[in-house]
Amino acid sequence: MSQSADLLDCLVVGAGPAGLTSAVYLARFRRRLRLVDAGESRVQWIPRTRNVLGFPDGIGGTALLARMREHAACYGIEPWAARVASLARDDEGIFEAAMEGSGAIVRARTVILCTGATDIPPDIEGLDAGLRCGNVRYCPVCDGFETQHQRVAVLGREEHGLREALFVAGFDNEVTWLSMGTRQDVDSAAGERLAACGVRVANGQPRRIACSPGEGIAVHMEDGASLNFDVLYPALGQRHASALATALGARAGEDGQLEVDAHQRTAVPGLWAAGDVAQGLNQINVAAGQAAIAATSVHNFLGQP
Numbered sequence: 001m002s003q004s005a006d007l008l009d010c011l012v013v014g015a016g017p018a019g020l021t022s023a024v025y026l027a028r029f030r031r032r033l034r035l036v037d038a039g040e041s042r043v044q045w046i047p048r049t050r051n052v053l054g055f056p057d058g059i060g061g062t063a064l065l066a067r068m069r070e071h072a073a074c075y076g077i078e079p080w081a082a083r084v085a086s087l088a089r090d091d092e093g094i095f096e097a098a099m100e101g102s103g104a105i106v107r108a109r110t111v112i113l114c115t116g117a118t119d120i121p122p123d124i125e126g127l128d129a130g131l132r133c134g135n136v137r138y139c140p141v142c143d144g145f146e147t148q149h150q151r152v153a154v155l156g157r158e159e160h161g162l163r164e165a166l167f168v169a170g171f172d173n174e175v176t177w178l179s180m181g182t183r184q185d186v187d188s189a190a191g192e193r194l195a196a197c198g199v200r201v202a203n204g205q206p207r208r209i210a211c212s213p214g215e216g217i218a219v220h221m222e223d224g225a226s227l228n229f230d231v232l233y234p235a236l237g238q239r240h241a242s243a244l245a246t247a248l249g250a251r252a253g254e255d256g257q258l259e260v261d262a263h264q265r266t267a268v269p270g271l272w273a274a275g276d277v278a279q280g281l282n283q284i285n286v287a288a289g290q291a292a293i294a295a296t297s298v299h300n301f302l303g304q305p
């Protein structure tokens with residue numbers, strides 16, 4: 001790879017809150033950048049977020065994303081609809097990203113990876129309809145507040161499911177942990193914490209859910225039982241979209257979330273990560289904060305524009 005006029009200061013991969021914030025900061029630092037996006041931001045699944053400051057009445061995910069894109073457009077940034085299929089780094093530290101399908105190549109001195117994560121869905125009939133109704137939710141940190149004094153089910157295995165059941169119980173809910181038969185895998189101290197918080201445990205396998213707006217949700221179990229709730233939280237973890245970075249030698253946890261330092265740098269020189277794909281709490285405010293740190297670090301690394 002040789003240096004040439006088409007060489008960018010920075011390639012930002014992913015245009016959710018992290019990627020759009022990175023792009024706005026870099027543009028305001030007068031950097032040459034490109035923002036590539038596959039169009040699957042988790043923000044699109046948010047019925048109404050109420051913990052993003054500046055929107056006291058809340059705002060729908062698609063509307064929020066549109067406003068963020070509008071903000072980026074003020075600086076001439078339009079996300080390029082494409083998916084980065086591979087990322088390489090040459091001996092001089094220049095990155096080469098190849099787009100899926102077209103094979104188009106983008107070359108950059110630095111990369112900020114903002115590719116996010118996806119929730120692992122349970123294999124249950126009726127799940128998408130439940131999400132559309134608002135009865136199935138994925139993020140108690142985001143909307144646990146809205147569940148207070150309701151019948152809430154948490155569907156998840158082992159420690160992860162148990163921790164989320166305890167978290168949701170903290171909102172004065174009547175909580176049932178649908179443990180998928182893994183209750184025996186948690187120690188007795190954890191069992192005692194569940195009991196102390198009044199969390200019930202249902203051990204069988206849920207097979208199908210049925211819901212209609214405003215009427216709660218019925219969970220039909222494999223053994224024929226049917227359980228009724230207001231809200232169901234699947235808690236099977238997430239897959240972090242970090243393969244482009246780990247292929248270059250970046251370090252990640254078991255769930256794929258990338259290890260980063262205080263400046264959002266991965267272990268690969270020239271490669272930063274921000275948002276859900278990077279270590280930290282998976283939240284919009286955190287994604288934006290990490291992106292601000294990453295973009296400023298990239299700017300300082302690159303030297304004078």
Ligand SMILES: Cc1cc2nc3c(=O)[nH]c(=O)nc-3n(C[C@H](O)[C@H](O)[C@H](O)COP(=O)(O)OP(=O)(O)OC[C@H]3O[C@@H](n4cnc5c(N)ncnc54)[C@H](O)[C@@H]3O)c2cc1C
Binds near residue numbers: 287
């Ligand atoms: C149902 C639900 C409700 C939520 N509610 C809230 C809430 O109320 N408050 C809150 O703070 N958070 C909420 N969240 C979490 C929030 O959506 C995420 O924390 C946030 O979207 C993370 O932003 P991000 O930019 O890191 O990733 P994302 O927004 O997921 O964006 C990542 C982008 O990268 C793109 N991408 C991935 N791989 C590639 C590739 N190879 N090439 C090009 N592009 C790629 C994806 O297509 C996507 O557009 C909620 C999430 C869900 C699912």
